[in-house]
Amino acid sequence: MTTTHDTATHEGGHHDTPEQRDKKELSALILLIAGDGLFLVLEILTWFYLRALNPNHGWRFSTASPTNPATSGSNNPHDITAEVAKAPVSWSLLVILATLAVGGLVWFGEMRSRKGESPVPALGLALLTGLVAIGLQVYQFQTLPFQTTDGTYASCFEFFMASNLAHQFLALIVVLGVWNRGRKNLYARNWYQLRLARIWTMWVGISALLLGAVSILFV
Amino acid sequence: MSSDHQEVSNDSVLDDLAPGLDRSLHRQYIRGIFVLWFIMTVLGVLAGLYLTPILMPHMNSPEGRAAVKTVIVFTVAAAPVAALVCAVALYSLLHTRHRGSLDHPPADGPPLRGNALASGVWLITSTLLVVFLLFWGLTEWSAQQVVHADSLTINVIGQQWIWDYNLPAQTVRLPGGRELKIPKELALSKLNLPVDVPVTFNVTSKDVTHGFWPVNLGIQVDANPGQRTVIRTVPDRLGKFVVRCSQLCGLNHAYMYTQAQVVPDQDFQAWVQGGARGPILAVASSQNGSTK
Amino acid sequence: MTATQPLLEDTVLGPKAGRLYRRQSFATGLGLGILLGAIGWFIAQNTIQSNENFGSDMTVAVTMAGWVIGFNIGIGTFNAVIRWMLGHDQDKDDELYAAGVGQGKARYWKYCTDHKVVGTQYLILVFILFFVGGTLAMMIRTQLLTPNSTFLSPQTYNAIVSIHGMCMIIATIIMVSGPFANFIMPIMIGAKDMAFPRLNAMSFWVVVSAVPPLLATFFVGGVNAGWTTYAPLSVQDGPAMICFAITIITFVVSVTVAGINTIVTVLTMRAEGMTFARMPIFVWASVIGGGLGLYAMPAFLLAMTMMVADKATGTSFFVADQGGSGWLWENVFWIMGHPEVYVILIPPVGALLEVMSTFSRKPVFAYKLAIGAMTGVAGLSIMVWAHHMFTTGWAPDLAGPFMLTTELISIPTGIIFLCAIGTLWRGSNWVRLPMYFGFLFLWNFIIGGVTGIYLSDVPADNYFHGNMFVTAHFHYTLLGGAMIAATAGLCYWFPKVTGRMLDEKIGKWAFWMIAIGFQVTYLAQFYEGFKGMPRRVANYDPLFAPENLISSLGAFLLMAGWVVLLYALVSSWRHGEIAPANPWSAKSLEWHTETPVPLENFLQDPKVINDPYGYGASGAEQVHAVFGHHSHHTIEEGVKQ
The missing domain is CATH 2.60.40.420 (Cupredoxins -  blue copper proteins)
Structure with a gap:
């Protein structure tokens, strides 16, 4: 390989130092979280808007809709409110706690890395916790006492869960990446990616908390 | 507003608008733009006043006539501003256009980086116009909110x-x-x-x-x-x-x-x-x- | 600048440089996209198709998602993520390969990270999208030539109106932020590339993957509900609405990534001495437009995912008789929709001010005020969405506040006009082709702006809403304003992008056809609106016949003008006169590097010492930047060479 080019004048661009990449990627992550946060805020506003309209207490009517072929009109839920009140809350709390734990464990890994210790055990645990959180979320999905077609409350609740699942999945990919890179000892000298992973996973935990809190507390 | 008045009021700020330009040229520029502005404002006002009622249908209610009246009033109010933009653009096309070979750039223009007075006047004028538009709109709108006891x-x-x-x-x-x-x-x-x-x-x-x-x-x-x-x-x-x-x-x-x-x-x-x-x-x- | 130095793009790479990228191109993307789409379709056919309620919607959703994901795997979007996860980071050879070294013209068909390649790719895509959208517009105007035309069925007509709208919205959003914010903006700030070159390539190829689902709508029933796809009408639509939503969701990813990339580039990649106050106005416009896009896109994503949920899983966000509300759609949509028109408008306005400055040989008038005005427009634009809803019956009490915020926007917009005419005032007006379009912008945008204030007024909007007046108004602002300003920018930067001069003789023919055709088309539509003709109708009352005929004829002239311009662009790109590095004697950095621009843009690092508007100044003040170690080598000398 012959590179006759004077690389001294071309340090930037495609080949940055870790410090430069840290600065860029942190800025990008903050912007991404800002955009994602707006999505979250609008999701919650949607929930409150539909809740304020409150036709039939958030449950579907017995008649079929001419505009939505998915509503057949049959299978109208009986008084479902009582069932809902006891069913999903504890599951939601578990999902939220598990999602928050992922962020906490990545943070722990980052602190260990800063001290010069291996972040791998903490990251491995975070990975497992992330898988558990996704499992819990999917299980909650399957065991809900209502379906997507059961009205606006059900719509919002299931939409929140889906958006949380998407977040958890993105967090899992990040955690899988940093865990594997940690195993290859790539964070021995710089840990900025661990910090970025921590910020993202913690944001995922916070958004799960907000969505969960809204959908549980304001039934 | 006459063109004389325009010159007098602007004499003191001309040096800001065009430093290093001799004063007779100032006057020529201002006068040229003023004439274009005046003609186009008059055209805009006339179009608003006389064209709108022809373009829009006869309305069968006060609300309909309010819409027509709003178009007329807003056109008249916007005419001077729109005319100024067009006048400056047209003047720069007609008068200060570079007429030599277009293959090479002309000499640089004066390094005018802004003018507090021009910006201030523009800002205040547009704010006043917006206040007027809002006042007009809200007055009309609230007049339309009257609920008749029996309908x-x-x-x-x-x-x-x-x-x-x-x-x-x-x-x-x-x-x-x-x-x-x-x-x-x-x-x-x-x-x-x-x-x-x-x-x-x-x-x-x-x-x-x-x-x-x-x-x-x-x-x-x-x-x-x-x-x-x-x-x-x-x-x-x-x-x-x-x-x-x-x-x-x-x-x-x-x-x-x-x-x-x-x-x-x-x-x-x-x-x-x-x-x-x-x-x-x-x-x-x-x-x-x-x-x- | 010396040409003896070896160029980065002449680097000889190792035989494995680029790894998987070596095998990937548009063709593999297409192949894998079709394959995954087909697999998705097959699986859906055999599992969920039987669901009588939303089986076909689900099938289309899975197929289209398969296409988008498959195309992006095939083109190489996920390579770097996978390699990062595996811990095999790219080395310098891989990066140079990804930047297109040693691939010649083939790099334009690949996942190329060089911002100039991405910019050029975007430019071609924009041409294609405008051509498609324009052709659809011609079909609309052909249908409307006569009152009871049967050229198109109502179903086809609605489908064409919807896709014309969305195609043009996508094209106008990327028409400046794609080609010029990618190609020109990094050079303007003295950067070697964008902050995230791979994300840059991603933002382009993701848009490419979003286009086929948009066109596929025609083959699965057509979108019936216009580009605004108001619910519950759109919920009633067939699976075409799913294709439409997949297009938007994919496009949102692209705009978000591109917006973040632009902002981070400007924050972190500026050359030495390039302070914020010395940045060209176009850089500011790109940042503000990108930031506003970041605000608008989440709402678009939310609206479209809820739409997909309503259609494909039976939720009831927008279905009134199951507890939802069409007003929810309208709110979320316009929370996106109004900032979005300024995402379209602000970058071209920045380009326009560059053009005005260069061809008037004067600094941008009131530079800081112009930045403030663009920021003010962006800030206000997030508070005006409900002016699209004055007549919907949603919250009549908010009519006053939204009238206020909407009319307030005319103050910063007015300042942009002030900056433009202040730049023209006393300038040595050098009327080359970009300037023709600059003047046309002023005229069109004044009309677009003044008609906008009628629509901001609630009592007047109660007459004009939903009629052709609105159509004419937003075509005056977006086509006559933004797109004409973008065309000015295109003619201005054409020599830098293509290395050749644009044929201005043909260009001027095109200009006059566009200018006249445009006025005829849309002034006639204003008249239709005054008379009370509703929008989006396939047939109309014979009462409106004469002005529709005139409008259609004008539209044909307008389209012919664009085709002539396209001919000028293509023929000049292929055989035009070779352009010097700085044909306009402009001062910003993109004109002070070689043409064609070398990889990583500068052979010697620029050091910025003044803003790029030192026209008419004396001494060092007229110099924007000095290069490398030759401190005596100034821009002015570069011009003389």
Whole structure:
């Protein structure tokens, strides 16, 4: 390989130092979280808007809709409110706690890395916790006492869960990446990616908390 | 404002606007732009005053005429600003255009990086204009919010792709002690309105969102499924017009319209009493209001 | 600047440089996209198709998602993520390969990280999208030539109106932020590339993958509900609405990534001495437009995912008789929709001010005020969405506040006009082709702006809403304003992008056809609106016949003008006169590097010492930047060479 080019004048661009990449990627992550946060805020506003309209207490009517072929009109839920009140809350709390734990464990890994210790055990645990959180979320999905077609409350609740699942999945990919890179000892000298992973996973935990809190507390 | 006045008032700021330029050239530039501005402002004002009433149809309600009046007033208010932009652009095309070979750039212009006075005047003027627009809009809008104690209620139901009108049984007291009586509920496919009687439209939809737009009444509101929206007006001129759908509602959106007319209230009363059968007494068609 | 120095793009790479990228191109993307789409379709056919309620919607959703994901795997979007996860980071050879070294013209068909390649790719895509959208517009105007035309069925007409709208919205959003914010903006600030070159390539190829689902709508029933796809009408639509939503969701990813990339580039990649106050106005416009896009896109994503949920899983966000509300759609949509028109408008306005400055040989008038005005427009634009809903019956009490915020926007917009005419004032007006379009912008945008204030007024809007007046108004602002300003920018930067001069003789023919055709088309539509003709109708009352005929004829002239301009662009790109590095004697950095621009843009690092508007100044003040170690080598000398 012959590179006759004077690389001294071309340090930037495609080949940055870790410090430069840290600065860029942190800025990008903050912007991404800002955009994602707006999505979250609008999701919650949607929930409150539909809740304020409150036709039939958030449950579907017995008649079929001419505009939505998915509503057949049959299978109208009986008084479902009582069932809902006891069913999903504890599951939601578990999902939220598990999602928050992922962020906490990545943070722990980052602190260990800063001290010069291996972040791998903490990251491995975070990975497992992330898988558990996704499992819990999917299980909650399957065991809900209502379906997507059961009205606006059900719509919002299931939409929140889906958006949380998407977040958890993105967090899992990040955690899988940093865990594997940690195993290859790539964070021995710089840990900025661990910090970025921590910020993202913690944001995922916070958004799960907000969505969960809204959908549980304001039934 | 005369051009002399313009020069005097601007003499002191000319050095800011064009430093290093001799004063007679200043005057020439300002005068040129002023003349263009004046001509175009006059044209804009005249267009607003005389063209708008020709372009827009005759309206059958105060709300409709308010829309026409708003267009006139806003055009007149915007004319000086628009004319200034055009005048400066046109002057730079006509007078300061580089006329030599276009292959090479001309000499640099003066390094004017801004002018606090020009910016300030512009900012204050546009703010005042906005305050005026807002004041005008809110005045008109609040005048249209008046709810008459007694009005003819008409339920409007939109569905793909027809308008249905439902006239509930009611008695409307008219000014002057007369009464308009609807003895029993009537389902109608055409809209007939008694002149000078306040009307309340309760609008809803059976399927998707439609836009209830009785064109020459100058009001409209969407027909939303599951919601009732209300608009009010007092049709005060006789004439035919069309009710259209102003919100895309699917396949035959284009064909979702019905005939409507404003008729003398005695005719309306007689027609209603007769069970609303047959055509109501035809009245002179208003300009641009007819179809087919 | 010396040409003897070896160029980065002449680097000889190792035989494995680029790894998987070596095998990937548009063809593999297409192949894998079709394959995954087909697999998705097959699986859906055999599992969920049987669901009578939303089986076909689900099938289309899975197929389209398969296409988008497959195309992006095939083109190489996920390579770097996978390699990062595996811990095999790219080395310098891989990066140079990804930047297109040693691939010649083939790099334009690949996942190329060089911002100039991405910019050029975007430019071609924009041409294609405008051509498609324009052709659809011609079909609309052909249908509307006569009152009871049967050229198109109502179904086809609605489908064409919807896709014309969305195609043009996508094209106008990327028409400046794609080609010029990618190609020109990094050079303007003295950067070697964008902050995230791979994300840059991603933002382009993701848009490419979003286009086929948009066109596929025609083959699965057509979108019936216009580009605004108001619910519940759109919920009633067939699976075409799913294709439409997949397009938007994919496009949102692209705009978000591109917006973040632009902002981070400007924050972190500026050359030495390039302070914020010395940045060209176009850089500011790109940042503000990108930031506003970041605000608008989440709402678009939310609206479209809820739409997909309503259609494909039976939720009831927008279905009134099951507890939802069409007003929810309208709110979320316009929370996106109004900032979005300024995402379209602000970058071209920045380009326009560059053009005005260069061809008037004067600094941008009131530079800081112009930045403030663009920021003010962006800030206000997030508070005006409900002016699209004055007549919907949603919250009549908010009519006053939204009238206020909407009319307030005319203050910063007015300042942009002030900056433009202040730049023209006393300038040595050098009327080359970009300037023709600059003047046309002023005229069109004044009309677009003044008609906008009628629509901001609630009583007047109660007449004009939903009629052709609105159509004419937003075509005056977006086509006559933004797109004409973008065309000015295109003619201005054409020599830098293509290395050749644009044929101005043909260009001027095109200009006059566009200018006249445009006025005829849309002034006639204003008249239709005044008379009360509703929008989006396939047939109309014979009452509106004459002005529709005139409008259609004008539209044909307008389209012919664009085709002539396209001919000028293509023929000049292929055989035009070779352009010097700085044909306009402009001062910003993109004109002070070689043409064609070398990889990583500068052979010697620029050091910025003044803003790029030192026209008419004396001494060092007229110099924007000095290069490398030759401190005596100034821009002015570069011009003389």
